[in-house]
Amino acid sequence: MMSRIDDERYSFLAFARNHVFVTLFGIVAPVLLFACFIGYPIVYTIYLSFFEWNGMAPTKTFVGLANYSYMFGDKYFYISLENNLKWLVVSLAFPVVLGFLIAYAMRVRAVYFPTLLRTAIFFPVTMSLVAVGLMFLLILNPIFGAFDTVLRALGLGFLVSEWFGDYRIAIYTLAFVGGWAFTGLPMIFYFAGIGDVPKETFDAARIEGAGHLRMMLRVALPQLRSVTAVVVMLTLFESLKAFDLIAVMTKGAPFGRTNVLGYLVYLESFWNSRFGYGATVSVAILVLSIAIATLMLGTVFRGAFDV
C-alpha cells in the first residue's frame, strides 16, 4: 500500500503493522547495523573528544573542553582546514569542470574516438590511491621524474618546480594528482546526465543558433542540476576525506603544510598518541561536512534529491 501520507493519524507503528517485511528488513535491520557499526563509532568519537588518552593506557583522563580549546588555537588545525578548502576548490575547478567539458564534447560528438578518451579518463578512478601516489612519486621526482623531463622538452623548463618540496605548491600538487584520479567520475556522471536531457531541448537551442558556450551554460547545465548536486556532494566528501594520497606521498611534509584534517586525525591519534585530540578533530570534520552538506542542500541544490 502506498502513499498514505494524507492519512492524518498515520504513524510509524501503523506503518510497521501494515508492512512487516519492509519495516523489518528495510528499516529496522539497516538502522541496527548502522547504529552498531557507524552510529556507535560516531558517538564514541564524540565521547572520546572530551578525554585525553594515549591509545595504550587502560584509563582515559577526562579533560572537558580542553581538546576543543586547544584545537581552536592549533596552527596545524587551521593549516589543515585551509588545505582541505584548497583541495575542494581545486577539485571543483579541475576534475569537475574538465569532466563536464569532456562529457559535453563527447555527447555533441565534437571529438573523434570518444571511447578512447572516455576509457583513458575513467581508468584511474579504479586505481587505489596508494598505487596512484606511488606512481606520481616516481613521475614528479626532481631527479629522474618524467614530468620535469617533459616540461623541459616542451621548452617549459621554467615551470619546473619542487612539486613536493616547495611548501607553497605541495598541497596543490597533491590536489591535482587527486584530481587526475577523480576526473573520470564527474565525467561519467555528466556524460550520462547529458544523455538524459531531452533532445528537443538541444534541437531548439540549436535552431536559435546557440554556440557551444551557450549550449553548455544555458541549456545543458540547468537541466543537469541534480547531477551537479550529486557530483558536487561527492567532490565535497572526497576532499574532506583526502587522506590516502597524503599518507603515501608526503606525510604532511614539508613541515606540516600538506596536512589535511583527515591526516591530522591520523597523525595526532596514531603518531603522536593523542587519541582524544584526534577524536576532537574528527568531530570538527563531521560538523563541517554536515554543515556544508546541509547548507548546499538547503540553498543551491534545494530539492535536487527530492527527499
Add this chain to the structure above:
Amino acid sequence: MGRSSNKLTRRKFLRTTAAIGGGAAASAFGLNSARAAPIELRYFYRAAWPTSETYANWLIDEWNKKNGDRVHVTGSSVDGETYKTKQTIELSSSSPPDIFYSWEGGRAAEIIKAGFSADLTPYYQKFGWDKSLNPASVTLATFDGKKYFVPTEIGASVVWYRKDLHDKLGLSVPTTWDEMMANAQKAKAAGIAPFMLSNQKKWPAQFMWSAMMVNKYGLDAYQGLIDNKIPWTDPRAVDITAMMQKLAEDGMFIPDFNSIDFAPAQVPWTQGKALYWYMGSFILGSFRGDQKECCQVPTDWFAFPAMSDKKPIMSIYDEDTVMIHAASKNKDEAAEFVDWMVSPAASAKKLEIDKPYASNASTDLSHLPEMEQRLGKAMADAGSYTFMHVDHGTPPAISDRFLDGLQGVLAGAISPQEAMAATETEAERVRGKIKT
C-alpha cells in the same frame, strides 16, 4: 625474497588455522587437548627494508626447523612507515604479539610506561646478553635500572664520502669542521654539491643537526634537550638551527633537497653529484644495492669532525630492538627466541642477507669490506652509549614538530627561533614547562 616457499606455505597454513579459530582460542585449545601441540609465539616486526623481511623469514624458518615441535613462531610484519600505527593497536589488543619490534628512546619509554614491556633483566642475566651484546646498545635498553628491550641491530652515524671524488679533487679526510667546510667549498667550486640531503620526508636533516649540536656544544647540552632539562628555545639549539639554515642558503646541500626522498637520493649519489652524506650505517643496505657487497661506487666514511675543542663524538644507537610483551604467557620461550635472534649464527646471517650491524659484539665481520669492518670496530670500541638522533630520543609528538621546524627553516620559510619555539610549545604540551 621468496625463499623456501614450502615452509612459507606451511607457516601461512598454520597462521590461517590460527586465524580462523581465533588466535587465543586456538592456542588455549592446543594446550589442553593435545599435549604434543607446540607453544605458539607471535613475532610482530617492522619491515622497514625489503631485506628485513627476507631476514625475518629466515630467522623464523630456522627456528621452527629446530624447535617448531616445541615452540612454534609465527611472524607478521608491517612496512616501516605504518608500523607505529599497528603497534599501538596490536599492543593493547586482547591477543598481543609475544615478541615485537620496538624503538629505543622516547617511543620505548612510552611503551614501557604503558606497561606493555616485560622486564627483561632476568633474561639478560640468564642468557648473558649484557656480555655478548655491544655495551653501548645495552645501556640504551636500561630504564630506571631495568632492561626492557634487546637490541638486534645497532647503527652509527658517520659522514660517508665518495672516495673517487675526494681523490679527484685532491682532498684529504677532514678532522675538524673547518677542514670539512674547506673541502665543501672546493667541491662546490667544482660543481659538486658538498652534502647530500634527502629531506622529503623530513627525518634526514636531524642527523646533521644533532651531530653539530653534540660536537659544538657537547653531549651534555644535547642530552639536556632530549632529557627535558633544557628547553628547545635554548640559544644553543637556535644557533645550530641557524647554522643549518646558513648551510642551506650557501648551497651546501644538493638542490631540491626537500623534494628528494631517501631511496631516490641514491641516484644522484651514484652519479657523483654530491661529495658527503651524513647518515646512519643502515644506509649500507642502500649502498649495497643489488650487489652482494658494498658499494656500487667507491665509498668510505669518517667520523663527524670536531667543531670545538671538545672531542668529537660519534652517534651510536640501537636501530632495531625487540621487546617481550608483558602479557605474554610464554615469556621464557619468547626469550629463547630472542636469544636466537642475537646469537652469533643469526647475527652472521644478518650481515649476509640484511645489513650491518648486528648487536652481538662477537659477530664475525671478516667477510665485510674493510671499510665496513673498520666502522664495526669503531662502534665496538666506543665503549658506552653516545647519543640518539632527535626522532629516536624524544617522544614522536616532539620530534615530529622538531622535524617540521627544521625542514621549514631549511626551506627558508620560518626562522630558527620560530622553529625552536614551535618545538618547545609542543614539548611543553607533552612534558610541561621546564623549571629553571
Add this chain to the structure above:
Amino acid sequence: MSSVALLTERRTFKRLRFAAPRLFATLLAFILAAIWLGPLALMVMTSIKPNKEFLNGPFALPIAPTFEPYQKVWEGLNFGVLMQNSVLYATTGSALAVLLALVPAFALSRFEIPGKKYVFALLLTGLILPQQTVLIPLYAVLRSLHLLDTRIGLIIVHGVYGMPAQILILRGFMTTIPREIEKAAQIEGATDFQIFTKIILPLSVPGIVVGYTLNFIAIWKEFVFALVFLNSENILPVTVGMLKLNSDRYITAFNLPAAGLVISQIPIVILFILTYRGISSGNFVGSVKG
C-alpha cells in the same frame, strides 16, 4: 530507460553539426588522453627496466627488458595471496552491501515512511564519514564481536559501510521503475514481499550491477580499514601488501613498485573490460539523481 535513451541520443547528436573544428577538438582530446594514459604507460615501461638503466632518464626505452621485477614482487609480497584476498573482499563485501541495501532502497522508493527525512540524514552521514574518525571505536566493536583479524570481520565492515551509498543508488534506480505493474499486482492482493521479489528485484538488475561494480572498485581501493583490522599476512588485501613498496628505504629498484602497481591493476582491468559498457554508459547516474 537510460540505455535506450543513450542510443537515440547518439543519433540526435550526429545530426547536430557544429561549426567548431572537430579535428582541433580531437587533438585536444588526444593530449588529454595522453595525460591520463601516459603515467600508466610509463609505469609499464619502468616495470621492465633493469635497475641500472634508471640513470638513462625516465623515457629511455628499456635496453634489456626484464620480467624479473614481476617475479620478485609476486614472490616477495606474496601477491597471489594478496590478490585472492582482495578479490574475496571486493566480491563478498559489495555483495553484502547490495544485499543489505535492497529492501531499504525499496522501502525508501515506494513508501511514505514517517521520519524518512531522518533516514536520509543518517545515510548521508554514513557517506560523509572519513574512515580515520571511526577507526578506534570500530576496532573495539570488532574486538568485542571477535571479528578482529578475520576475513569475515572486514567483509562485514565493508558491507555496512557500502550500504548507505548502495541504498541511495538503488533507491534512485527503483524510483524510475514505473508503478503500473505493481498497482495491478496490488489489486490482485500481492504482498510487499511478493512485489519486491517478483517485480522490483528483477527490474532492478541493471541498477544492482552498477551499484555492485562501484562498490567493488571502492573496496578494491580501500586500505585503511584493512590495515587496522587485519594482522595475519595471509588475509591482507593488495593495497595493504603494497604499502611495503612505499618504504622510503627501498633500494633504488623503482621497477619493483612499478611492477607491483601494474600487477595490482590487472584484475581491475579485467573487471573494467567485463563491465565497462555498464559503467561508462553511466546508466547509474539516472539512478543516483533519482
